[in-house]
Amino acid sequence: MTHIDVAIAGGGIVGSSTAYYLRKNGFKGSIAMFEQDTSFKHACTSLSWGGIRQQFSTPENILLSQFGLRLIRNLKEEFGADAEIGFKESGYLVLATEKGVEVLEENQRLQASMGADTVVLKGEELAKRFPWINFDGIAAGSFGPKNEGYFDPYSLMTLVRKAALARDVTLVQQAVTAVKNDGQIRSITLANGEEYTVGALVNAAGAGAGALAAMAGLEMPVSPAKRYVYVIDCPDAPEGLRKGPLTFDVSGDYFRPEGRNFIWSFTPSDDEEPKVKDWEMDESWFESKVWPGLAHRVPVFEAVKMVGGWVGHYDYNWFDQNGIIGRHPQVPNFYLGNGFSGHGIQQGPATGNAISELIIHGGFKTMDLTRMGLERIQRKEPLFEKNIF
Numbered sequence: 001m002t003h004i005d006v007a008i009a010g011g012g013i014v015g016s017s018t019a020y021y022l023r024k025n026g027f028k029g030s031i032a033m034f035e036q037d038t039s040f041k042h043a044c045t046s047l048s049w050g051g052i053r054q055q056f057s058t059p060e061n062i063l064l065s066q067f068g069l070r071l072i073r074n075l076k077e078e079f080g081a082d083a084e085i086g087f088k089e090s091g092y093l094v095l096a097t098e099k100g101v102e103v104l105e106e107n108q109r110l111q112a113s114m115g116a117d118t119v120v121l122k123g124e125e126l127a128k129r130f131p132w133i134n135f136d137g138i139a140a141g142s143f144g145p146k147n148e149g150y151f152d153p154y155s156l157m158t159l160v161r162k163a164a165l166a167r168d169v170t171l172v173q174q175a176v177t178a179v180k181n182d183g184q185i186r187s188i189t190l191a192n193g194e195e196y197t198v199g200a201l202v203n204a205a206g207a208g209a210g211a212l213a214a215m216a217g218l219e220m221p222v223s224p225a226k227r228y229v230y231v232i233d234c235p236d237a238p239e240g241l242r243k244g245p246l247t248f249d250v251s252g253d254y255f256r257p258e259g260r261n262f263i264w265s266f267t268p269s270d271d272e273e274p275k276v277k278d279w280e281m282d283e284s285w286f287e288s289k290v291w292p293g294l295a296h297r298v299p300v301f302e303a304v305k306m307v308g309g310w311v312g313h314y315d316y317n318w319f320d321q322n323g324i325i326g327r328h329p330q331v332p333n334f335y336l337g338n339g340f341s342g343h344g345i346q347q348g349p350a351t352g353n354a355i356s357e358l359i360i361h362g363g364f365k366t367m368d369l370t371r372m373g374l375e376r377i378q379r380k381e382p383l384f385e386k387n388i389f
């Protein structure tokens with residue numbers, strides 16, 4: 001039976017980043033990444049919007065995303081002169097009704113205290129800056145003119161994974177189907193029947209994280225949440241809107257430019273949450289919910305055509321919709337980087353770095369992520385993020 005010092009289940013942004021930072025931070029042991037589908041066609045990372053922002057309400061989420069931003073800024077130093085992920089620094093705009101202004105301002109104060117450039121705009125100032133928006137019912141908008149925007153998530157994942165593989169990390173194209181746990185993770189079994197003994201196991205299985213934990217007899221509230229993304233052509237959209245921010249409306253609908261088109265989506269309420277976790281597109285949402293909401297908010301969106309779309313599965317943490325990062329409290333060689341619920345592409349690099357520090361040093365070095373551990377879930381003490389989209 002082959003022995004691997006660190007086995008990583010999942011080769012998306014979290015798995016690839018863990019492997020990459022283990023090497024970068026000096027880990028000398030053997031590392032293997034086990035990925036069930038190296039086309040990554042259903043991975044969260046490939047299907048992501050690739051948004052990065054500082055507009056969070058917890059210090060940890062801001063720090064995690066700032067780490068991702070630094071990596072984007074240093075992409076060429078890190079991965080070579082050809083490294084490119086198409087980062088568009090067009091900002092995020094989060095709209096609020098009168099009721100939401102206080103929270104928006106409270107969040108902005110926290111973000112500013114941590115070096116973010118976000119501002120809360122109101123009245124004339126807001127209307128002048130975003131003239132394509134109908135501000136009916138809107139009291140304020142929080143805007144990040146710098147250090148926020150979107151990039152191609154697949155390209156980032158590929159850069160990180162290739163850099164890890166170039167540093168003596170093995171990629172095994174197999175699903176992990178069984179995990180032996182007797183208080184320590186001892187071994188994993190693959191779909192082809194091969195078994196590996198392991199020094200440590202990293203759960204980087206994205207939407208499959210709860211299922212992987214269950215193989216070890218452990219509970220984790222992470223499973224797929226189905227989301228629809230609609231690709232929209234809007235011939236009359238003005239230039240400002242085409243280069244404008246990723247905008248979140250108070251209705252739960254949101255959009256951003258995507259090349260010559262736009263992408264639209266929405267956050268379903270608990271009752272609307274799709275029950276079936278397949279890959280079938282539901283276009284009825286577009287007609288009944290997203291279009292009316294966005295055409296009201298951005299009048300030029302009255303005349304649009306849906307020209308495509310895709311289904312993605314969020315790696316959803318059903319307990320408090322925040323990442324779960326750390327060692328498993330009862331199984332110390334089982335490491336978790338899961339449950340990001342819509343903000344994991346920007347936080348994947350920092351998560352991989354944090355897990356590498358736990359493995360190498362036995363504790364966090366770059367940032368203290370203690371509050372993000374599974375312990376909070378076992379204690380039933382949620383760490384809510386107020387800005388979840």
Ligand SMILES: Cc1cc2nc3c(=O)[nH]c(=O)nc-3n(C[C@H](O)[C@H](O)[C@H](O)COP(=O)(O)OP(=O)(O)OC[C@H]3O[C@@H](n4cnc5c(N)ncnc54)[C@H](O)[C@@H]3O)c2cc1C
Binds near residue numbers: 177205212342347
């Ligand atoms: C539609 C959509 C929009 C999003 N928008 C944003 C955004 O704007 N900004 C943002 O920050 N985040 C966003 N996210 C979330 C973000 O993409 C994810 O949080 C992040 O990509 C998770 O990375 P991961 O590596 O954990 O998971 P994944 O990329 O899913 O990688 C996990 C991998 O594990 C593999 N795997 C699973 N089980 C096993 C097993 N048993 N054995 C072997 N391999 C296994 C899977 O095949 C997969 O490739 C979005 C997600 C979606 C779906």
